[in-house]
Amino acid sequence: MSMNALTATTRNFRYASRLLGLDAKLETSLLLPFREIKVECTFPKDDGSLKSHVGFRVQHDNARGPMKGGIRYHHKVDIDEVKALAQLMSWKTAVMNLPYGGAKGGIDCTPNELSKSELERLTRVFTQKLHDVIGTNLDVPAPDMGTNSQTMAWILDEYSKFHGYSPACVTGKPLELGGSLGRESATGHGVAISTEALLNDHGKSIKDSTFVIQGYGNVGSWAAKMIYEKGGKIVAVSDVTGAVKNPNGINILELSLHRGKGRKLSDFNGGETMDPNDLLFQECDVLIPCALGGVIDSYNAGDVKAKFIIEAANHPTDPEADEILYKRGVVILPDIYANAGGVTVSYFEWVQNIQGFMWEEEAVNRNLHKYMKQAFNDIKAMCHTHNCSLRMGAFALGLERVARATVLRGWECNGGEGGNGGKKEGHQWLRLRWMVKKKDEGLGMEFVYY
Structure with missing residues (x-):
């Protein structure tokens, strides 16, 4: 029997954390999601009856930038799966060195059992429940299993009703609405x-x-x-x-x-x-x-x-x-x-939307190749430093970059919520200063107590 996705992802995270020698409190802070959202999405079916599905959005980390991750429509979507995928997105965007954090969303439905109009109504209700906590500089959704560019078009339109036209609030859109060439592939x-x-x-x-x-x-x-x-x-x-x-x-x-x-x-x-x-x-x-x-x-x-x-x-x-x-x-x-090519070109789409200047497909593909090759070299370097597998090299690379950003932004714990925005409770605080050691052993941490 396959291991629960959240258990498996957390296990890989902890292995990488031990490899890097992270402090236990920082490790816990990086592991816990920033926000978990569960909403009931009730909408009218074509026959006039009401149908309800549960929707999720887990926002894992935003230390390196707006949270980023797809929305999947699948009958096996549950909170543990979404939490696991959100966590993976945090490490994935960091591995690719994109200025993003990680998030993921989903609705427990079977798309092929719903008509196109029913899918649209479901998507719009889901967006209505989430619009205050997603957006260009907060959390940028994208397509995933069971969703596509049309789904993103509905999200864009519904979100824009509340916030004005905001093409960068979602990626994976149709070209006619600000999507990027090369995104589908x-x-x-x-x-x-x-x-x-x-x-x-x-x-x-x-x-x-x-x-x-x-x-x-x-x-x-x-x-x-x-x-x-x-x-x-x-x-x-x-x-x-x-x-x-x-x-x-x-x-x-x-x-x-x-x-x-x-x-x-x-x-x-x-x-x-x-x-x-x-x-x-x-x-x-x-x-x-x-x-x-x-x-x-x-x-x-x-x-x-x-x-x-x-x-x-x-x-x-x-x-x-x-x-x-x-x-x-x-x-x-x-x-x-x-599989990080998708989020990388989503980043390119986001950049194009913010700039209001669209790239030619050759430029998209050229930059994708550049980012993929650089990330592979970075992973190999981490594997060499820690004498580990490609998986642990990738996890360690992503985790190291998120940890560094977290500490540089002023990470504090000991009674607070941890992560970004912990409350200052108690009188003693642990601050960690990230030190980059230019030695063969790679990265280390200096612990400073106040």
Whole structure:
């Protein structure tokens, strides 16, 4: 059974905290969310009856800038999942060195059971409940599982009714409403860039490697397209309708045309149908899970045959599975880096909206490549400093940057709420001064008591 996402994420956080040697009180402050919001979203259905769904928004940290994170519509959305994803966003934006904190939201609904007009009414009610605590300089939502650019357009319109036209209040919008060129493909594009960086670091290349992609949605399809264009051989893919394999390589252009006509993946004649449950265990060089979290756990990790795993999904590998695979020599590129292309181009969109000046797609893609490559180099440097895995290197990098920003802003504890804006209770205070030591051992902390 897969570990709870919040438990798994917190475990990785604590490992990284120990690696950095953070003070226990600062660690607790960084772990606790800034704000948790739970709202009841009641709206009229097309038949006139009332329907209600629970919505969540967890704002984890804002030490480095406005909080940032997607909104997902899925029937399994719950507060623990949203808290885990919000925390991951804090470390992800820091890993990419974006001036953001982390947040996440969701509604426990099944989108395909609602009409377009019902989805619009649900989204507008959700926005009405949140509009005072989101916005350009507070918390900037984006699309996620079950939502898209149309959803963001509704949020923008509803938010603007209260605050005036505010295109930078949300990203992932349609181009006509201030969206960015390259945003739709951004996460998949980032996956392809990060995959190439990892393979090159190991003396390999995309064109000499075989790939298996689980989840042929927006992220998986764009990643597959870009890997295919670079000469990679994709031997198996899956989505919610089924799975197809072809040891000689699947023609991704033909598959995209097939899926673009609304046809099922399982009906594609460019390969042999297979059980989607077996996809993770196919022979390949690189496995790219792009679907739900927790798909690789301690029970099936031993059956994974890939040499590299690129985590395009959020939290696809449990910590126990991570340890098993690490001991087997499987190299895992963690989600807080591998799927960060989306939030990076969301940042570019936010910047364009604030400036009132839109970029050409070539500029978006060029800057995405620059940010992804720099982040990979930063992670590798952290791995070298602490002699750790890529996951711990990425977590340590993100955590170190958030911790530094928190301390520089005047972090205080001992009776307060912790984090940003703790109340001054009691007479003794612990202040931590972050000291950057220009030595091989990397970063250290100096504790100063008053």
